[in-house]
Amino acid sequence: MIYSFTAVIIMAIVTYIPRVLPLAIFKKKLKSKFISSFLFYVPFAVLGAMTFPDILYSTNNIFSATGGMIIALILAYFQKNLLTVAISGIIAVYFIELFI
Amino acid sequence: MQIFSLNIFSTIKNNYFNDFFRGFKSGIPIALGYFPVSFTFGLMAVNGGLPVLLTVFISLSNFTSAGQFAGTSLIIANAPLFEIALTTFIINIRYMLMSLSLSQKITSEMSLFKRHIIAFGITDEIFAIASLEKNNISFSYMLGLIITPFLGWALGTATGGIACSILPAKLQSAMGIALYAMFIALIIPPAKKSKASLVVITSGVLISSIIKWCPFLHQISTGFRIIIATIIASSIGALFFPKGEEEL
Known part of the structure; x- marks a missing residue:
């Protein structure tokens, strides 16, 4: 019990440090055009890198995941909101897994 | 003069509230997306033998997905503390890039204390929503944006932990795709434009x-x-x- 609790506290600390350091240190706008452009593109790069290929392994099998991904891509392309896309993805995966 | 200053005061107050409310509204879909994920986390941790209270405490103190999943599976496997620290840290280094990116987006006069508070709420999804805002972002906006996902995260963990296996396994598997589908909904519209x-x-x-x-x-x-x-x-x-x- 002491072991698990200590581990959780350590996890909380090493999770908080990378979140807080840059925000606490960089109070002024950075001058470099490269760096500010770089930081502007970070969210797009992170989301792309996190989504694929990991989405393929997010369900019981790669076929249902691919089906859910295609549904999500189509709905996102037609600008449906976050929740609609997420729930439709879940439903698609659920039905595909009934058969595969 | 008296009336004039009162007016200014109420305008400022309204701005705080408007910002908070705008953030709050954007936070709701994130919270709904978090629920199934933290639910799964609760299931996993309690199935692995951790007490429900500790499991909820992990979500309250870590408030991150990949990092706490990895850390918790290591706790269940009785791994050495150093390995838990290193693994969790490596998974979370990406927050440095997000925090740095946000440091350029928030109003530059924000106090160090407020920066410490919003830093805790930087997750992939909260960062994505905040960074796609058009204008500079304020403390009250961030507070509104963080509060619902944080509660959803904790509530999902508690529900998953308590109700260990209410959901059929098929539905649990299907829910695994929820967050990724949300990511897709976030990146496709800007990619089109x-x-x-x-x-x-x-x-x-x-x-x-x-x-x-x-x-x-x-x-x-x-x-x-x-x-x-x-x-x-x-x-x-x-x-x-x-x-x-x-x-x-």
């Missing part, structure tokens, strides 16, 4: 896939894979599509 975003997103996807599927490279941990892909893809964006000052 701007060539630069499309190139950056595609580069991120390609580099991440190469690392994941190539022999030797696939030994790189998830956290580092995302960091490497992010740095290369954002550099490509900055090199080929530098932003003019007026756009930033």
